[in-house]
Amino acid sequence: MQAVELNLVYGAIADPTRRAILGVLARGEANVGRLAGRFPMTLAAVSKHVKVLERAGLVERTVLGREHRLRLVPEPLRDASEWLAHYRGFWEGRLEALENLLVGGAPGRPRRTRARGRRHG
Numbered sequence: 001m002q003a004v005e006l007n008l009v010y011g012a013i014a015d016p017t018r019r020a021i022l023g024v025l026a027r028g029e030a031n032v033g034r035l036a037g038r039f040p041m042t043l044a045a046v047s048k049h050v051k052v053l054e055r056a057g058l059v060e061r062t063v064l065g066r067e068h069r070l071r072l073v074p075e076p077l078r079d080a081s082e083w084l085a086h087y088r089g090f091w092e093g094r095l096e097a098l099e100n101l102l103v104g105g106a107p108g109r110p111r112r113t114r115a116r117g118r119r120h121g
Contacts, residue, residue: 005057009080012056017041018049022058025072032061032068 012018017039024030024038036046050070053059057076062069 005076006080006083008056009058009076012052012058013077013080015049015052017046018053021046021049021053022072022077025059025070026074029069029071032070035070 013022020039021035024035032047032050033043035050036043039046050059050061054061058073060071060073062071
């Protein structure tokens with residue numbers, strides 16, 4: 001996934017309303033008007049959120065006459081998750097090394113136990 005696409009996806013899911021919209025669409029297609037009725041905001045405000053999701057490639061719109069149907073496009077979320085998983089592994093390794101250092105202590109220094117924090121000599 002390219003940086004621009006990744007930025008759009010993470011920017012889109014940064015907002016709780018947009019995450020909620022994705023949650024609704026994860027259960028199936030939805031009409032824009034009915035979708036808007038689920039949120040305490042105007043149709044115009046929901047439409048703006050939907051446009052952000054569309055630009056990020058997370059939502060696809062189909063127009064049938066006057067009806068606008070939306071569906072979730074999950075692939076960009078999978079790609080963003082894979083990108084994050086790479087760094088999750090890196091940071092878990094770093095945090096594990098830090099924990100070993102903090103719990104194990106430096107040679108010749110008293111160690112703290114995790115349970116009570118008392119020093120043993």
